[in-house]
Amino acid sequence: MNLIRLENISRRYQMGAETIHALRDVSLTIDRSEYVAIMGPSGSGKSTLMNLLGCLDTPTSGRYELNGVNVSEMDDNQLAEIRNREIGFVFQTFNLLPRSNALHNVELPLIYAGVAAEVRRKAALEALSQVGLADRIHHKPNELSGGQRQRVAIARALVTSPSIILADEPTGNLDSNTGTEIMALFEELSNHGNTIIVVTHEEHVARHAERVVRILDGLIASDEQVAGRVAAEEYSK
Amino acid sequence: MNFIWETFEGMRIALAAIWANKLRSGLATLGIVIGIVTVTLMGTAIQGLNRSFLEAVSTIGADVLYVQRFSWFINSWEEWLKAEKRQRITLAQVRAVEKQMRQARAIAPFVETRRPVNYKNRRSDSVTVIGTTDQFQFTKGISVALGRYMTAPEADGGRPVCVLGSTVATNLFLIESPVGNKIRLGSQTFEVIGVLEKQGDFFGEFSSDNAVIIPLQQFITSFWHSPDFQIQVKVIDIARLDEAKEELRGILRRIRRLAPGTEDDFSIDQQEMFLSMFGRVSRTIASVGLFITGLSLFVGGIGIMNIMFVSVAERTREIGIRKAIGAKRRAILTQFLIESASICVLGGLLALAIAYPVTLLLKKQLGGAMSPTVVTIALLVSAFTGILSGFFPAWRAARLNPVDALRNE
Numbered sequence: 312m313n314l315i316r317l318e319n320i321s322r323r324y325q326m327g328a329e330t331i332h333a334l335r336d337v338s339l340t341i342d343r344s345e346y347v348a349i350m351g352p353s354g355s356g357k358s359t360l361m362n363l364l365g366c367l368d369t370p371t372s373g374r375y376e377l378n379g380v381n382v383s384e385m386d387d388n389q390l391a392e393i394r395n396r397e398i399g400f401v402f403q404t405f406n407l408l409p410r411s412n413a414l415h416n417v418e419l420p421l422i423y424a425g426v427a428a429e430v431r432r433k434a435a436l437e438a439l440s441q442v443g444l445a446d447r448i449h450h451k452p453n454e455l456s457g458g459q460r461q462r463v464a465i466a467r468a469l470v471t472s473p474s475i476i477l478a479d480e481p482t483g484n485l486d487s488n489t490g491t492e493i494m495a496l497f498e499e500l501s502n503h504g505n506t507i508i509v510v511t512h513e514e515h516v517a518r519h520a521e522r523v524v525r526i527l528d529g530l531i532a533s534d535e536q537v538a539g540r541v542a543a544e545e546y547s548k
Numbered sequence: 549m550n551f552i553w554e555t556f557e558g559m560r561i562a563l564a565a566i567w568a569n570k571l572r573s574g575l576a577t578l579g580i581v582i583g584i585v586t587v588t589l590m591g592t593a594i595q596g597l598n599r600s601f602l603e604a605v606s607t608i609g610a611d612v613l614y615v616q617r618f619s620w621f622i623n624s625w626e627e628w629l630k631a632e633k634r635q636r637i638t639l640a641q642v643r644a645v646e647k648q649m650r651q652a653r654a655i656a657p658f659v660e661t662r663r664p665v666n667y668k669n670r671r672s673d674s675v676t677v678i679g680t681t682d683q684f685q686f687t688k689g690i691s692v693a694l695g696r697y698m699t700a701p702e703a704d705g706g707r708p709v710c711v712l713g714s715t716v717a718t719n720l721f722l723i724e725s726p727v728g729n730k731i732r733l734g735s736q737t738f739e740v741i742g743v744l745e746k747q748g749d750f751f752g753e754f755s756s757d758n759a760v761i762i763p764l765q766q767f768i769t770s771f772w773h774s775p776d777f778q779i780q781v782k783v784i785d786i787a788r789l790d791e792a793k794e795e796l797r798g799i800l801r802r803i804r805r806l807a808p809g810t811e812d813d814f815s816i817d818q819q820e821m822f823l824s825m826f827g828r829v830s831r832t833i834a835s836v837g838l839f840i841t842g843l844s845l846f847v848g849g850i851g852i853m854n855i856m857f858v859s860v861a862e863r864t865r866e867i868g869i870r871k872a873i874g875a876k877r878r879a880i881l882t883q884f885l886i887e888s889a890s891i892c893v894l895g896g897l898l899a900l901a902i903a904y905p906v907t908l909l910l911k912k913q914l915g916g917a918m919s920p921t922v923v924t925i926a927l928l929v930s931a932f933t934g935i936l937s938g939f940f941p942a943w944r945a946a947r948l949n950p951v952d953a954l955r956n957e
């Protein structure tokens with residue numbers, strides 16, 4: 312069974328009289344433990360695809376099966392539950408709660424999952440130390456560097472042990488060195504068996520992945536395994 | 549379980565948000581503060597009004613049934629003639645009523661006549677002399693200013709004592725205290741044992757100010773051997789005045805041996821007039837008060853709704869983040885409802901702090917201080933206003949599409 316199975320997915324936006332086809336009849340399957348990069352020019356539909364994969368949005372037509380469950384016709388609350396259990400998001404702009412410290416930000420998904428306070432705290436501390444931030448747990452986002460903020464976001468994505476980690480241009484707001492560090496972190500997570508899908512339009516970022524899906528104008532243009540995968544450490548030299 | 553953590557989180561966020569926007573929240577809550585101050589003052593005033601209503605009911609005797617041969621409302625000569633032929637109400641009948649009546653708090657027979665009254669060389673013409681029992685103080689709702697009222701043995705016994713109405717007392721006694729002195733009623737001498745509190749002109753002919761009250765037995769031996777009695781029956785529950793009236797009517801018909809189907813040969817009257825007038829006034833005040841209160845709360849509620857829309861708009865991105873990581877609609881809804889309810893309850897507390905000294909200052913006019921009931925109502929009303937006026941903004945927030953919310957800058 313595939314972890315993700317998209318069948319003839321379309322997403323159209325109605326802008327007055329004009330219909331925008333953000334995705335046209337996309338079919339795609341992704342298996343557990345894969346590390347996939349999604350590439351394409353601006354406006355090609357990458358974020359639209361990520362939103363659908365992350366159950367933030369529902370397709371105009373087509374069928375989406377996640378873990379064998381049809382999620383394309385679920386309502387708002389059911390999708391929220393799926394997102395909470397199955398998906399970990401990492402955004403380009405971090406999207407942390409500005410007034411909460413790192414620890415609380417990481418605990419948040421567990422609060423909505425109904426996990427008790429001590430269990431929550433323990434899991435959050437573990438996730439934070441996994442991303443190397445065990446000594447920054449009481450810092451608020453504006454007291455952290457960009458790279459550290461993204462690590463907090465990654466810890467928040469990891470804390471529920473989701474089926475998939477989705478990252479939409481996670482290095483887009485970081486300088487290249489910090490970006491490389493973050494990519495190294497993803498690689499490490501991938502090596503531990505996590506399923507990771509990263510959107511990027513930087514070739515060198517995509518080269519960390521095992522598989523690259525290219526999108527053009529809402530269609531899948533190519534889908535291939537990467538032959539010479541570059542280890543992050545090598546690249547930084 | 550989820551709900552508990554969500555609620556905790558909701559409170560955390562709400563308090564943090566209010567604290568972060570102290571000035572704004574404070575200003576927004578002003579309307580609520582004014583509204584709740586109104587609620588508290590109105591509530592206290594209405595409670596005071598009800599209390600004075602109940603007091604008035606018993607001083608006026610609105611909870612008293614008056615039995616006599618002549619109706620209070622005789623409209624024609626024929627009616628008077630008919631009433632004139634009726635059998636008198638005798639002492640034996642009075643005793644029977646006293647024994648049988650269930651729904652009575654107090655029963656007092658009384659008879660009255662007019663006599664001049666003398667003390668030394670001072671004289672007062674045409675004073676109402678009332679012969680009655682110790683129960684009269686309850687049915688009549690009189691209170692004693694000086695000395696005491698007569699006791700049950702005195703009412704039945706032969707000792708010549710009397711209690712003076714306040715006007716009689718001031719007319720006869722200039723400097724001396726009346727209590728302990730002897731006055732003359734007609735040819736009889738009576739020892740003064742007490743003076744009544746002034747009742748005032750409001751009670752008109754029902755006032756006991758120009759009266760001398762003597763024991764029933766004394767009245768019978770001194771003035772009138774077989775008088776036509778009147779009976780005052782104070783009921784236990786004014787809300788069941790009509791029931792008590794029916795009971796009394798049944799008893800009287802039985803002891804006066806009236807055949808079924810014949811007309812009553814007595815009359816039972818009550819001070820309905822006062823009751824309905826008082827009821828009308830207090831209802832009017834209460835509804836005007838409710839209207840003003842409702843209006844100011846409505847205005848306050850609009851202010852809260854407005855500030856909550858601002859709060860939701862400002863935190864659209866935060867809502868997007870929360871939804872993305874798994875917050876359901878309910879969690880977002882609760883979060884904002886808690887926020888608006890907290891603002892309003894804080895406003896309510898502030899209002900109570902303001903209203904409390906005011907009620908103390910106006911204790912006289914309001915007829916009492918702030919009661920725990922009013923405090924509870926005020927806090928419940930403020931929480932309810934908060935939830936009501938926060939609902940629409942919170943509902944909009946809960947329904948936000950996460951993709952759109954996250955894109956919000």
Ligand SMILES: Nc1ncnc2c1ncn2[C@@H]1O[C@H](COP(=O)(O)OP(=O)(O)OP(=O)(O)O)[C@@H](O)[C@H]1O
Pocket residue numbers: 324325326331332333351352353354355356357358359360512
């Ligand atoms: N809410 C929306 N309403 C209307 N059109 C939309 C909406 N969201 C996306 N689109 C359109 O859908 C198309 C795909 O957008 P999408 O955000 O997926 O692009 P992208 O590949 O992520 O681009 P970028 O690399 O710039 O992030 C674009 O033409 C965009 O204008």
Ligand SMILES: [Mg+2]
Pocket residue numbers: 357358359
């Ligand atoms: Mg995009």
